Amino acid sequence: MQHNRRQAGSSTTLHRAPLLNELQSARLLVAQLRQAQDEGAAQSLAWVVMPDHFHWLVELGPVSLKTLMRRVKSRSTLAINRLQGRSGRLWQKGFHDRALRREENVQAVARYIVLNPKRAGLVERIGDYSHWDAIWL
Structure with a gap:
């Protein structure tokens, strides 16, 4: 198995429901991204949590x-589900993925990911959006 492969993954909530709109729900997803890194599964390079999906740029571990x-x-x-008092599926099946080419500018991909809230019209400045991070900042 190859290690340290740079990949971008994204997943959307079921029926694109804005289940990640509230702060606590978004932070619970962020906690899982961080836990995956703490467990050594991947190194997070950049991520953004939107109201109905997330994008995550990683270097895969094992x-x-x-x-x-x-x-x-x-x-x-x-x-x-525990927080919101709901049950059942939260996410659509599967996910979108994209392997980055060796020569691809990883910081440009990260910038594209974290600028999602601005492009979606959620904020005028990315600094006004709280659910994103990138290792270069």
Whole structure:
């Protein structure tokens, strides 16, 4: 198995419901992204949590992106459902992925990811949005 592969993954909530709109729910998902890093599954390079989806740029550790995403989605579903007093699926099946080419500018990809809230019209300045991070900042 290859290690340290740079990949971008994203996943959308079921029916694009804005379940991550409230601060606590978004922070529970962020906690799962951080836990995956703490466990050594991946190094987070950049991420953004939008009201109905998230994007995550990582350098994979010893697990596949499929395993990593399945783990984050499963754990975040349990935590967010508990918080919101709901049950059932939170995420659409599967996820979108993209492997980065060796020569690709990783910082440009990270910038594109974290600028999602601005492009979506949620904020005028990315600094006004609280659910994103990148290792270069």
